[in-house]
Every structure is written in C-alpha cells, then in structure tokens.
Amino acid sequence: MSTSAPGAEQPESFAFSATNRKQVKVLLGRYPKGRQASAVLPLLDLAQRQSDGWLPQPAIEHVAGLLDMPAMRVQEVASFYTMFNLAPVGKYLxxxxxxxxxxxxxSDEVRQAITEICGIGVGETSEDGLFTLVEVECLGACVNAPMVQINDDFYEDLDTEKIKKLLIALKNGETPAMGPQNGRRSSEPLGGATTLKSKIQTKTKRTR
Ligand code: FES
Structure with missing residues (x-):
C-alpha cells in the first residue's frame, strides 16, 4: 500500500506546469489512440514529482480527467503501489x-539507527520535515542487502554506522554517493572480480 494519512491537508487544485504539460504529451504519445489510460502510472509519477513527493487528491482527479478515466480507478492505482504517497512526505523518503x-x-539494526538519528519510526516524518521512513518489500537489490532507497537512489551494503553516516550527511546538506557503501563495485565480491578477469579477443570472420 502507498503511504497515506487520512485527513492530509489537500490543496484546492492541481494542474501540470507548462514544462510537465509538454512531458504529458510525450508520455501520451507512447500509447496507441484509445489506450491513453495505459499512461496512468507515468502521469501519476509526474504529478507526484511536481507535488513535492506526494499525490494530493486534486492531482489524482486531474490525471483522471486527462486520461478520461473515472477518478476512483486512478485512486485505486495510486493507493495500490508503494511508489505513490497519498500524504506529504519529508524531503528524503x-x-x-x-x-x-x-x-x-x-535491516532491523538499520531501522533502529534511522530512529536514533531522525527520531522517527516506520510511517513517521521527522519534526524538521527532512525524513519520512517507510518499510517496503524487496527492491531487487538483495545481493547488496541490507539496503534503503532514498528518493530515487539505492544505498546498499549498509550497517548501523554506514546508515548513520549517510543520514548525518543528508542533514548537513551533502549528497552522499549512492550504491554500495562498503567500497565494492556493484555486486562484485569485496576484493574485486574473481572470474571473467581477462578480456576476450573476438575475431569477426567475414563469410560470403
Ligand atoms: S530483500 Fe531484496 S532488496 Fe531487500
């Protein structure tokens, strides 16, 4: 389920910005005529990015209008996926x-470290508005477990000290490098690659 809080204060209206209206056109152009409803996910994503990381009700209704869909159907999509937030979130999700x-x-220790540094539990936003913590299911980076997605980026190979360092850097306005936090490259072994280390020369033979 998406992040939601019944009674979140809603803006009176929503409309895409001039820049995003152009992007809406591009997104709609990716689908055959009469199938514009297929663009519901990218349009909701665009609306969320324009609205500081959450989807107000008027934004959901606006997207529904653009796609000629019942607002309830768009609401169902928005409330199903964890990528959509139905209530305001901190600067860093x-x-x-x-x-x-x-x-x-x-991951339990990582969660405790987040609580210690940010003063929040799961489903809460810090008083300074910087952090919101949610717990999600597998994000597909298991080989680099444990991990946390912060906004659009993955931070992997964490432990208590590493997540604390990351959060303090964010608090200080820094942008820590994403990816593995233990020095390894991608999901290679810590000491570097152990196989496929030599370059393979391939000769292309011309055949008539
Ligand atoms: S279990 Fe797969 S990314 Fe955490």
Missing part, C-alpha cells in the same frame, strides 16, 4: 527493505 535477505543481513 527512506524506503527500508525489510524482506528476508535484508532482514537476515540486519
């Missing part, structure tokens, strides 16, 4: 993976 591989590798 921390999506902590709590699924088995991350849990076995210490």
């Amino acid at each position: 921390l999506q902590l993976c709590g699924t088995t591989p991350c849990w076995l590798r210490g």
Whole structure:
C-alpha cells in the first residue's frame, strides 16, 4: 500500500506546469489512440514529482480527467503501489527493505539507527520535515542487502554506522554517493572480480 494519512491537508487544485504539460504529451504519445489510460502510472509519477513527493487528491482527479478515466480507478492505482504517497512526505523518503535477505543481513539494526538519528519510526516524518521512513518489500537489490532507497537512489551494503553516516550527511546538506557503501563495485565480491578477469579477443570472420 502507498503511504497515506487520512485527513492530509489537500490543496484546492492541481494542474501540470507548462514544462510537465509538454512531458504529458510525450508520455501520451507512447500509447496507441484509445489506450491513453495505459499512461496512468507515468502521469501519476509526474504529478507526484511536481507535488513535492506526494499525490494530493486534486492531482489524482486531474490525471483522471486527462486520461478520461473515472477518478476512483486512478485512486485505486495510486493507493495500490508503494511508489505513490497519498500524504506529504519529508524531503528524503527512506524506503527500508525489510524482506528476508535484508532482514537476515540486519535491516532491523538499520531501522533502529534511522530512529536514533531522525527520531522517527516506520510511517513517521521527522519534526524538521527532512525524513519520512517507510518499510517496503524487496527492491531487487538483495545481493547488496541490507539496503534503503532514498528518493530515487539505492544505498546498499549498509550497517548501523554506514546508515548513520549517510543520514548525518543528508542533514548537513551533502549528497552522499549512492550504491554500495562498503567500497565494492556493484555486486562484485569485496576484493574485486574473481572470474571473467581477462578480456576476450573476438575475431569477426567475414563469410560470403
Ligand atoms: S530483500 Fe531487500 S532488496 Fe531484496
């Protein structure tokens, strides 16, 4: 389920900005005529990005109008996916993976460290408006568990100290490098690649 809080204060209206209206045109152009409803996910995403990371009700209705869909159907989509937030979130949305591989590798400790630094539990936003913490299911980076998605970026191979360092850097207005936080490249072994280390020369034979 998406992040929601019944009674979140709603703006009176929503309309896409001039720049985003152009993007809406591009997105709609990707689908055959009569199938514009297929653009519901990218349009909701665009609306959310314009609205500081959450989807107010008027934005959902606006997207429904553009796609000629009943507002309730768009509401159903927005409330189904964790990528959509139906209530305001902090500047940094921390999506902590709590699924088995991350849990076995210490996601509970990562959550406790987040609570210690930001003063929030799951589903809460810090008083300074900087952080919102949600727990999500597998984000597909299990080989680098445990991990947290912060806004659009993955921060992987975490432990208590590493997540604390990340959060303090964010508090200080810094932009920490995304990806593995233990020095390894991608999901290679810590000491570097162990196989496929030599370059393979391939000769292209011409055949008539
Ligand atoms: S279990 Fe956490 S990314 Fe897959």
